[in-house]
Amino acid sequence: MKYASVPFNQNSNGWLREAPVVNPTLHGDCNADWVIIGAGFAGLAFARRLASHRPDLKIVLVDAASAAESSSARNSGFAIGLPHNIGSSTAELKKAQDYRSLLQAGIVELEKIVADRRIECEWEKAGKYHCQADPRSESVLQEYRENLDLMNEPYQILDREALAQKLGTHFYHKGIYTPGAVLLNPAALVIGLAATLPENVILHDNTPVMAIHYGKMNRILTPFGTLSAPKVMLATAALSSELTPGISKQAAMATFASLSEPLSKEQQQRLPESSWGLTPVNAIAGATLRYTRDRRILIRQHVVPALRGCVTAAQTYAATQLHRATFDKIYPQLKEVRLAHSWSGTISVTRNGAPIWGAISNAVYTASGCNGAGVSKQTIAGLLLADYALGYNNPLISTMLALGQANFLPPSPLLDAAIAGSLLKERWLGRREA
Structure with missing residues (x-):
């Protein structure tokens, strides 16, 4: 029997402030009405919505590690309400109106839960900057601006000097500020979401799913x-393709982040006072940055294939060295600041930027293919999937379906070669963005 891959990062999540509470591992045999695999944003949103609609159901949610160590807890902490380009692709901008409706609905849902359940996750409506370092990247930023105009969304264009006043660096040539994004601590948010699930959801940590035998009663090993259970929801993204019946449409990629030690009072004076977040016009080659509310600097940069979900210590070390060099280039006035934590997380990437969402069969549902922007996107995807599975009428379901379906991906070794070529292309196109 071929067993599913299990995500494994040889590093620790720098967002964690203290050791999280660990739920019991599954022991023995158990029956349920629904089994949900994966305690990230999609799985947690699906479980919460399903349990709220049907408190009579027994719902079991399992994770190979825990919500606190999931890729959702390891991201950069942006809840984004507007679509933007990923790498040099502008596929998401082609469906801008639909993505905007979904992303903003995801933020509204999360904001309500955070307020109602008093989840302390440093939730801050700070907006974000979308910036180019290379003047020759003008076309990507221009298309982003044109879509903001079509959506009648407010924004502000900033030149190099204006950005320096906001960000404390002259590295960027031009940027667009939009006020709708939320900045947060993703680990604290995911931990809070997992801890406040309805009572009819049973959560098991450190319970990797190795295989599923599908039938009238699915057996999850x-x-x-x-x-x-008769019904299964896969929230494993691209990490366990062996669990998914049918053709492959997504691939797992690993991204890396580093978080500095808190800046001293004197160091803080070299930067503007307000916290902020920045996404680059090329997310493959460029660096995502944040200046957090507790006065640390986050840098996320570097993408490598992780088709089996494993990230090595050597890969993390290489990414850390890149982060150090990029940090010093952007903030030469802070070269003495230590990068205290470095870690990885995986994202699900599809060929055409479309999600993988809906019913795989009468018994199996999935919400994946986030393409690197998962907080609000996967929250609303999981919520709507629960409505869809139960037959509830939600007008946003048609919006979700309008995004289309992900294209077929070839198997390895063709897939490996295609990904390597795509990454080389993106790094070349964005070589002056970091």
């Missing part, structure tokens, strides 16, 4: 026990 884990190392220490078996789950049986």
